[in-house]
Amino acid sequence: MKFVHLADAHLDTPFYGQGEDLRRRLREAARKSFSQAVDWALDRRAHAFLIAGDLFDNDLLSFTTERFLLGEMGRLQTGGIQVFYATGNHDPGQAGYRAHALPWPENVTLFREGKPQIVEVHVEGKPVGYVTGAGHATKGEEESLAASFPREKRDLPHVGLLHTQVAFAKESAAHNPYAPSTREELAACPVDYWALGHIHTRQQVWPDFCAYYPGNIQGRNPRETGPKGFYWVELAKGSPKVEFVPSASLEWLDLAIELPEDEVAVDGLIEFLGRKLEAELPSHGSRYLVRLWLVGRTPLVRELQEEENLQMIGDELQGMFGFPWLEVRPGSLLYPIDLAPYRDSPSVLGELLAIMGEIQGGDLPDLELELAFNAPDRVRYLRELARGLELEAAARLIPRGDDK
Ligand SMILES: [Mn+2]
Structure with missing residues (x-):
């Protein structure tokens, strides 16, 4: 069984605190990333397309996004691909919420309540595997949903689909413990692959256990750095092949640059920062949203605490590289004096x-x-x-x- 596993698209995140232009670009980037996953599924003739919750950010869905989502599901339907969508804490499934109300096409199986359901995945009428999923009915599910997953073994590849906070996963402390689960609870259900969502940091939770978070499909803030995307999974009984496919068009970068001890002029400083950035950037600047920390020993400690000065450096570097967003901040700066x-x-x-x-x-x-x-x-x-x-x-x- 081969499928796309994505999670935490958070479509229509409002991005309060950013300028209107950047907010629009970030929302577009999330939709674009989602489309890339759909393209991939169609190209590779996926058997299934799995969404592990938080597909959208809150119940106020824009008309653009509503039409977009139904359109993308329609593309998968035309390609003969079943969609399995388990709701999360941002997009709960109870009546009255958007996930419940939208007119999803027939290829979409919506897991929108805590009681797990098992569904056969079939290709041209023949079964190729099973997906068992459960969803968040409300915004604040505090019970373990994993605990009630079925315990029987299956003769075909079997995937568990759930939006959950797994205890002790990397970066779990940064997320609220909705529908928490433990390794023991996950292990009690003998699936071949756990397709998880909720934690935005991509990871296999334990090296010897088949539970994966793909992370979100587009970084949402300066702390969500690096490439973002989805997993492409090929599953035979007992031997999963899991490939990360980057699909985000914008990437957050968090960089610290060590300043030269002997530079005292602003032009020299900007030229130096330009050279350093040039060397650090993996590809063209228009892809990166950059938070730049100035650190090290410099005679300019006091000058570099001034907001106006930092803004000027930022504007110049932005002009040179075409970053959609750049913030320059003073990190740990010290005077270059021999004591x-x-x-x-x-x-x-x-x-x-x-x-x-x-x-x-x-x-x-x-x-x-x-x-x-x-x-x-x-x-x-x-x-x-x-x-x-x-x-x-x-x-x-x-x-x-x-x-x-
Ligand atoms: Mn979540």
């Missing part, structure tokens, strides 16, 4: 360095700070606060040009 000659010197700076050395290394001086932390956390927090403070102090006390 050795000042340590133990009979000077104000010498005294300060001695105190800071104690904060970092030895016992903390008795600082009366009203912090609501327990002791070990408090010490770590104070040390973190004081990081780079030596260089900051030195930069204030030594006039510029006198630091070599």
Whole structure:
């Protein structure tokens, strides 16, 4: 049995907080990515097309997306491909919700409630496998849906389809524990492949167990970096072949660039950043939404805290590379000063360095700070606060040009 497995399309995500142009581009990109998966299924003559929930972001579906979705399902129907769609917490299936109300074509099996259903997958009248699925009826399913999946073995390839938070999966902490399940619960149902949805980070949950999250089909924010897409799965009894197919047209990048110690002019700085970006980008800039962190030792620490300056650098780099979105942020920036000659010197700076050395290394001086932390956390927090403070102090006390 061969099929497409995708999840978390989140069509019509509003992308509040972004400009109108970028919001529209991101919504279009998600639809385009979905179409790529449909194209792939048609090209490869898939037996089934599996959607593991959160197909759309909320119950307010745009007319464009409604027509788009029904059209894509229609394309699969024309190609003779069955669609299996299990609803998630963003697109629940109870009466009154959109997933329930839409006039899905006949090739679509909608799993829209918690009770699992088993459906035969057939090609030209012959059975090639089974899909068992369950859906979220409401937005807040807190019970395990996996627990009630069937326990009997099947003679043909059998796939479990579910939107679920699997305990201890990578990045699970970043998602709400809707319809939570454990490995034991999943293992109790002898399927050949678990097609999961909900966690946006692509992964095989355990190396020795056939449960997969394809991740979302288009990154939605600067934390959802890297290529996004769907899985193409070929399943014979006991030997799954799982291939990731990238389909997102926009990709979020989170980059840190270490600044040169000797650059003090803005033109030189921008030229340097341009060269670095050029080397870092895997392909043309118009594909990337970039968050750029400036880090390292630079004489420009204070200048690079100014929003106006960061904006100017951003505008120039955006012009050079054609990024749809770029944000420049100051990361950990330190002054390039050699402190050795000042340590133990009979000077104000010498005294300060001695105190800071104690904060970092030895016992903390008795600082009366009203912090609501327990002791070990408090010490770590104070040390973190004081990081780079030596260089900051030195930069204030030594006039510029006198630091070599
Ligand atoms: Mn979800």
